[in-house]
Amino acid sequence: MHTNSLYQEVILDHNRKPRNYGKLDHASHHATGHNPLCGDRLDITLQLEDDQINNIAFQGESCAICKASASMMTAAVKGKSRENAEILIHEFRELATGKLDTNQPHHLGRLTVFSGIRDLPTRVKCAILPWHTLHAALNSLDGASTEADDSAPTIPNHS
Amino acid sequence: MTPVNASLKSDVSSSPDWEKIRADFPILQLNIGGKPLAYLDNAASSQMPQQVIDRLVRYQTTQHANINRAVHYLSEVATLEYHNARCKLQQFINAREDREVIFTSGTTDSINLVMHGYGRKFIKAGDEIILTTLEHHSNIVPWQMLANEKGATIRVVPINDKGEVEIDEYEKLFNERTKFVGLIHVSNALGTINPIKGMIDFAHRHGVPVLIDGAQAAPHITIDVQALDCDFYVFSAHKLCGPTGVGILYGKAALLEAMQPFKGGGDMITSVTFEKTIYNTIPHKFEAGTPPIAAAIGFGAAVEYLTAIGIEQIAAYELGLLEYATACLNDIPGVRIIGTAAEKTAVISFAIDGIHPHDIGTILNQDGIAVRTGHHCAQPVMQRFNVPATSRASFAFYNKKTEVDALVAGIKTVQKIFL
Numbered sequence: 001m002h003t004n005s006l007y008q009e010v011i012l013d014h015n016r017k018p019r020n021y022g023k024l025d026h027a028s029h030h031a032t033g034h035n036p037l038c039g040d041r042l043d044i045t046l047q048l049e050d051d052q053i054n055n056i057a058f059q060g061e062s063c064a065i066c067k068a069s070a071s072m073m074t075a076a077v078k079g080k081s082r083e084n085a086e087i088l089i090h091e092f093r094e095l096a097t098g099k100l101d102t103n104q105p106h107h108l109g110r111l112t113v114f115s116g117i118r119d120l121p122t123r124v125k126c127a128i129l130p131w132h133t134l135h136a137a138l139n140s141l142d143g144a145s146t147e148a149d150d151s152a153p154t155i156p157n158h159s
Numbered sequence: 160m161t162p163v164n165a166s167l168k169s170d171v172s173s174s175p176d177w178e179k180i181r182a183d184f185p186i187l188q189l190n191i192g193g194k195p196l197a198y199l200d201n202a203a204s205s206q207m208p209q210q211v212i213d214r215l216v217r218y219q220t221t222q223h224a225n226i227n228r229a230v231h232y233l234s235e236v237a238t239l240e241y242h243n244a245r246c247k248l249q250q251f252i253n254a255r256e257d258r259e260v261i262f263t264s265g266t267t268d269s270i271n272l273v274m275h276g277y278g279r280k281f282i283k284a285g286d287e288i289i290l291t292t293l294e295h296h297s298n299i300v301p302w303q304m305l306a307n308e309k310g311a312t313i314r315v316v317p318i319n320d321k322g323e324v325e326i327d328e329y330e331k332l333f334n335e336r337t338k339f340v341g342l343i344h345v346s347n348a349l350g351t352i353n354p355i356k357g358m359i360d361f362a363h364r365h366g367v368p369v370l371i372d373g374a375q376a377a378p379h380i381t382i383d384v385q386a387l388d389c390d391f392y393v394f395s396a397h398k399l400c401g402p403t404g405v406g407i408l409y410g411k412a413a414l415l416e417a418m419q420p421f422k423g424g425g426d427m428i429t430s431v432t433f434e435k436t437i438y439n440t441i442p443h444k445f446e447a448g449t450p451p452i453a454a455a456i457g458f459g460a461a462v463e464y465l466t467a468i469g470i471e472q473i474a475a476y477e478l479g480l481l482e483y484a485t486a487c488l489n490d491i492p493g494v495r496i497i498g499t500a501a502e503k504t505a506v507i508s509f510a511i512d513g514i515h516p517h518d519i520g521t522i523l524n525q526d527g528i529a530v531r532t533g534h535h536c537a538q539p540v541m542q543r544f545n546v547p548a549t550s551r552a553s554f555a556f557y558n559k560k561t562e563v564d565a566l567v568a569g570i571k572t573v574q575k576i577f578l
Contacts, residue, residue, distance in 0.1 A: 006521075007518075007522065007576050012576070015577075037533065038515075038516070038517055038533055038534070038548050039533075039534055039547040039548055040515075040547065061547060063516075064514075064518045064577070065518065065521075122517075123517065
């Protein structure tokens with residue numbers, strides 16, 4: 001693939017001006033995601049009321065792919081029910097690992113801009129980390145790690 | 160036995176033909192996504208010349224059997240060739256005796272061997288082990304495991320803003336509890352060459368043995384373990400144009416003899432009953448089980464290849480690449496070189512303002528440029544410079560200036576995309 005098709009303007013824009021960036025003071029759910037491959041960390045805080053995500057924010061140090069994925073994810077799930085958010089999480093994981101048939105109906109919308117990531121196995125984790133972390137937060141798990149992910153190929157942490 | 164020669168023998172009066180030497184490496188002819196490969200990740204693993212590949216093929220097609228066992232022809236040939244490989248390594252590092260060279264699975268295995276064989280026998284509660292901030296995780300974690308088990312303490316030598324070990328601080332750490340020193344010869348993350356000779360001498364004045372992690376030094380610096388007087392020296396084949404899965408531990412014979420075995424099994428014994436096992440002599444005491452015979456023979460061929468070019472010639476050529484690349488990168492606004500030691504091998508770690516190393520690596524890859532991005536298994540170094548990760552270009556003697564130019568153009572592309 002051509003990498004430029006991954007670093008598209010929409011991704012670069014979300015990297016430059018991330019949406020929902022920060023930390024919610026009165027979060028009902030939170031989790032920290034960690035990618036030991038690069039040391040990137042991501043904190044997600046959200047307010048869940050009647051099983052609906054009323055507000056969500058993220059912050060952390062990460063690469064452009066991870067930050068744009070987190071930014072677009074928060075925009076996509078805000079206002080959605082927990083159930084619908086979990087559907088998006090599932091579909092995004094399938095997309096990033098090349099298992100989603102984008103010709104079939106799905107709910108990802110502009111998030112399909114990340115479809116090219118499937119050709120870069122070392123970067124799949126960067127895109128998926130925010131979604132793992134959201135899943136952990138929604139399920140009141142403390143955190144998520146890309147290394148606990150069995151849907152992406154494992155890239156050992158080596159020099 | 161057919162000798163393995165580089166394309167041009169070393170000759171002090173003339174410089175080697177580097178273009179011709181480059182042609183020894185078939186993998187360098189690859190195109191990556193339509194762009195010629197610029198392989199600048201040599202500190203992680205180097206490439207293999209045809210001469211070493213041919214040696215592996217010859218072993219596997221005409222010489223392979225298990226060693227030290229049967230009396231048949233192939234077993235004798237394989238045993239002899241494995242022994243010859245040990246002797247080549249002995250010569251390469253100027254060890255006094257071939258039995259001081261132990262084949263291991265690599266640098267990490269060698270350090271773990273010393274931790275188990277020496278550390279677990281001789282390090283006690285309250286003892287102190289000195290390491291530097293520059294160490295690779297492989298020379299940190301085994302000693303932490305030992306310290307936790309024994310109740311010993313790790314003392315860490317700081318580095319300055321250029322990435323050089325602070326020798327005054329190193330010397331201040333010594334006291335009567337100091338029982339071991341682990342030093343990286345050349346930093347994999349920054350390229351800093353440590354002044355190990357003086358550091359070894361200082362430790363010896365306190366009666367403390369020193370292990371040198373030479374994984375990044377052996378490909379670029381002539382190693383003379385007798386002149387250094389180090390107690391242990393370790394490195395891997397795959398960073399010296401050899402195969403993966405093999406490395407060596409050099410140890411002074413008296414120390415190796417005093418150590419306990421690391422792994423138990425076949426080959427490392429003289430006799431076994433269920434009541435008692437008598438261990439074999441060195442080096443066999445530390446080579447339990449069938450060793451990586453083919454890889455060890457390939458390792459021997461690799462050091463022969465490098466010696467034929469000449470390590471001094473290689474170092475001089477790589478220094479030229481380092482100086483050129485350093486000047487080029489310093490000229491790019493927004494690029495910061497991390498690790499500016501006075502003495503360096505051809506390793507350049509760098510950061511680009513506002514751009515994550517993984518994005519840099521992915522975009523450079525699009526232009527066929529292979530660099531390492533990440534913490535380089537040296538997180539304490541990253542913490543010292545307050546960065547989560549860096550991008551690292553590391554050069555070998557088969558790299559050329561046009562590949563530096565490709566890197567510079569690639570970095571400018573990265574900056575343009577993220578403008």
